[in-house]
Amino acid sequence: MTQLWTVIRFELNSYFKNKGYILATVLLAAVLGVGLCIPRFFGEDEGTKQDGAVASEEQGKKDSLLIFDEAGIIKDTKYLDKKYPEWTWKIVSDEKKLEDEVKAETAEAGFVVRNASTYDYIVNNSKMYDSNTEMFDEILSYYNRANYMNQNKIDVEKMEEVLNTPIVSNQKVLGKDSVRSYAYTYILIFVIYFMIIFYGQMIAVSVTSEKSNRAIEVLITSSKPDYLIFGKVCAGAIASFLQIGIILGAGLVSYRANASVWSSKLTGMLGSIFDIPNTVLIVFAVFVVFGFLFYSFLYASLGALVSKTEDISKSVGPVMMVFIVGFMIAMFGLQEPDGMLIRITSFIPFTASYMMIIRTAMGTVTVVELIVSALILIASCVLTGIIGAKVYRFGTLHYGNPLKLRNVLRRLVSEKE
Amino acid sequence: MRLSVEQLHKSFGEKEVLHGISFEVQSGRALGLLGRNGAGKTTTIRILMDVFKANSGTISLDGAPFVPSKHQIGYLPEERGLYPKRTLIEQIVYLAGLRGMPRKQAKESALFWLKRLGVEEYAGKKLETLSKGNQQKVQLAQTIVCNPEIVILDEPFSGLDPVNSQILKDVIQELIEQEKIVIFSSHQMSYVEEFCDDIVIINKGEVVLKGELKEIKKEFGRDQLAFSVVGQSGEELARFCKEQFASLFAITQVKKDYIVIRMEQGVKKNQILQALLDHKLDIQRFGIYEPSLTDIFVEKAGD
Incomplete structure (x- = not known):
């Protein structure tokens, strides 16, 4: 031994x-x-994060997104500013102006709304993980819904609340x-x-x-x-x-x-x-x-x-x-x-x-x-x-x-x- | 102490490589274990050190069965090598530890031998930084660090310059004087002649010659004379003698400037000397032939 x-x-x-x-x-x-x-040096606790949320969001604001609506569906950007505050929404008067701004990179991208169910997405260089179209699908759907509800005298805000009620699910694992x-x-x-x-x-x-x-x-x-x-x-x-x-x-x-x-x-x-x-x-x-x-x-x-x-x-x-x-x-x-x-x-x-x-x-x-x-x-x-x-x-x-x-x-x- | 090896047989697979090796070695007398490459020397040594088990045969020390683990054996293998990336002291102490020497004692002994061999200053250096000769000395230090009772040296002089060879010679002489059992294997016959009292020649797994070196030389030189003549090469002299003295002697060896002859039965030295003088040969050297170990080895182990 x-x-x-x-x-x-x-x-x-x-x-x-x-x-x-x-x-x-x-x-x-x-x-x-x-x-x-690392989080000790770069991170922040929950409270600070909440307090500074707005400021941080302001600082982190992205480029503009332009809309040219030839169908007259999107009349103003109130809803968009509220729902997607990280973007600067701008409605332009003609398609050419939209394209010029996108090409000049003064705007991130633009949407040309042809009718209630069709739009063109204008972007200078397309990216692998670009989710702007998914976002705009939702936006256009919302405006279609809102316009319909307005026409039929339904309270849009209340209806939206009902449609978007947050669902909370809790998982209980009995095994592993x-x-x-x-x-x-x-x-x-x-x-x-x-x-x-x-x-x-x-x-x-x-x-x-x-x-x-x-x-x-x-x-x-x-x-x-x-x-x-x-x-x-x-x-x-x-x-x-x-x-x-x-x-x-x-x-x-x-x-x-x-x-x-x-x-x-x-x-x-x-x-x-x-x-x-x-x-x-x-x-x-x-x-x-x-x-x-x-x-x-x-x-x-x-x-x-x-x-x-x-x-x-x-x-x-x-x-x-x-x-x-x-x-x-x-x-x-x-x-x-x-x-x-x-x-x-x-x-x-x-x-x-x-x-x-x-x-x-x-x-x-x-x-x-x-x-x-x-x-x-x-x-x-x-x-x-x-x-x-x-x-x-x-x-x-x-x-x-x-x-x-x-x-x-x-x-x-x-x-x- | 007397170490006796009796009738060792060893086979690897179907092939028997040792066919009954027997010899004896006693303390204070070095034994030259000789043989050509592949003759069976290393296998015999490995059996002696319990690396291999013999198929049959016995090894005893003073009559009792020899158990290698109960004795300190120092082995300097022909295929040498230690750890190139480790320091001298570290590896010598490690090897001493494997042989059961306490760490402190091993360190003291290692430093003693490194000093004795003239490499003490490198004790903390890595082996790879030393010259080949100094690495050889480190090998010798690891062999004797445990003050072994039995020392087996396989080609200890290879790669050593004359100064280092002298240091090694002195150490080996000391070991012999300290009554150690020394087994010395080498192809450099001059060293064997210098140290060994007894020799064993192994050829193709068999002992072909063994005994006291002095006696063996005497026996090989019996009835043989060597002589040379001024102005004649060995070959010229051999040619002349073959024609003139066939009835007195037979020529056994023709060297560069002399010949070795064996006297015919009943012929005396003086008769031969007289016959040479009668033929007006200017004799340069005339005497009893004492064969060198190389001559004996070549005769016994040669093809």
């Missing part, structure tokens, strides 16, 4: 002295921490709120993806570089290969969890400190990210730890099969492919957390980490299913650790051309017999 700890300490030191590791941790923690402080859990599930999946893909690769590189610089010759005669591989994997796990912990911790602390200055809408969204239920956190902890170890052992043993770091991608390629396919399934699974594919893949060790988090956070999963999946993952992890140690021992003593995992396993089996 002392040897194992010696390996872990040495490997951890290499992470902690790695400028890339320190820089990434500090930068990401700072970006997240400072990012969540997928809308709220979507954000944190998405982030947790990305955390797993990032940890495994980044650290798995680093572990593989660490193993291969010991072969390429021949340090392995001394190492295997100084310690048991089991300690070397387990030490590397454990150090990778500690370094990665620490890094993720620091980054997310910085975000959480900053959010807590600044929650009051976020607008209620944003607080709700951010709150859902940081307000992860304990069950999800426990499932995440178990599945991410064993999922990480499972993949790390795979990466370490695959790293031992090659002697040059440039051959690593060839060696770990198939496992990485499986991992990425799992990630894609998980991304699609966010839309349908109780789908058959998600259910099946939540029991496969390669994908269980993603899928069980999706199922726990957004879908339905029983405790028995969770335990069975966790046991399969743990057993696979132990098995990969044992086989990984043997492959590592075998691979580290073979230099030259990359070894094939299949051939190594065959040799190990035949040597055992």
Whole structure:
């Protein structure tokens, strides 16, 4: 055990002295921490916002919108000024004048009303997300309604009130709120993806570089290969969890400190990210730890099969492919957390980490299913650790051309017999 | 202490690479483990260090089964390398830690050996910043940092300049004097001759020669003489002798300026000397032939 700890300490030191590791941790923690402080510097509380609403709207007034009404439907701009105060509404006397002003960019756009149901929209440069026509559809509809009501002696204002009575709907979620859990599930999946893909690769590189610089010759005669591989994997796990912990911790602390200055809408969204239920956190902890170890052992043993770091991608390629396919399934699974594919893949060790988090956070999963999946993952992890140690021992003593995992396993089996 | 290796057999898959290796080495006497590339030296060393398990055979220390993990073994592999991006002290202390040495003691010992080998000033520097010769010294420091009972040195002199070679020679001599078991593997026969009392030559997985170097040389030189004549090359002399003295001796080796002969049974040295003088040959050198280790190695391990 002392040897194992010696390996872990040495490997951890290499992470902690790695400028890339320190820089990434500090930068990401700072970006997240400072990012969540932004509303404190630029935001404003609700009261101030209400008081200053008019002023702010005045300041934020957009360009003019022109109307030339050859059908005589829109007689004045009273309604428009009241309903759409962010625009300056102007009725012009002829179509050419309207076009000239739009072309000269003294007005944002213009509407030429041909009759009660037809108008032309005049704009200098059309934009991708221009909603002026939708707004004017409503305006023209209103004027048509108002004109009809006036003709029939109906009180327009009262009628409009009836037609536009605001409806308030309150949702009561008895099960899981997928809308709220979507954000944190998405982030947790990305955390797993990032940890495994980044650290798995680093572990593989660490193993291969010991072969390429021949340090392995001394190492295997100084310690048991089991300690070397387990030490590397454990150090990778500690370094990665620490890094993720620091980054997310910085975000959480900053959010807590600044929650009051976020607008209620944003607080709700951010709150859902940081307000992860304990069950999800426990499932995440178990599945991410064993999922990480499972993949790390795979990466370490695959790293031992090659002697040059440039051959690593060839060696770990198939496992990485499986991992990425799992990630894609998980991304699609966010839309349908109780789908058959998600259910099946939540029991496969390669994908269980993603899928069980999706199922726990957004879908339905029983405790028995969770335990069975966790046991399969743990057993696979132990098995990969044992086989990984043997492959590592075998691979580290073979230099030259990359070894094939299949051939190594065959040799190990035949040597055992 | 006496380390005995008995009848080691090792196969990789279908192929047997060691066919019954046996030898002995005792403390205070260095053993030269010799053989051509691929002869089985490294495999033997790895079995000795428990990296591989032998298919059969035993290794014992003073008669008791040898358990490598219970002893400090210093190994300098032929395929050398450490961590280029880590400092000298960091990696030597790490390797000492893996061999069970407490951290504080490991640091003291590492600094001692770095100083002894003349690279103390680089203790806090990364390995990659050192010259090849100095990196070699760091390798040696990691080998002996744990004060090992058994020291295995595989080609320790490769890449060293004469000054550094002398430092290394002194250290190896000290280890031998400190009654360590020293196994020395090298293709540079002059170094083996300098340090080793005993040798083992392995060829194609078999021991083809073993014993005390002095005795082996004596045995190889038995009934053999070497002589040269002024103004004659080895080949000219060999041609002349073949015609004139076939009844007295047979020529075994033709060198650039001398020949080595084996006396026929019953023939004495003086008879040969007299015969040469009778033929009015201006003898430059005449004496008992003592073969070099290279000659012995080539004869035993050559094709």
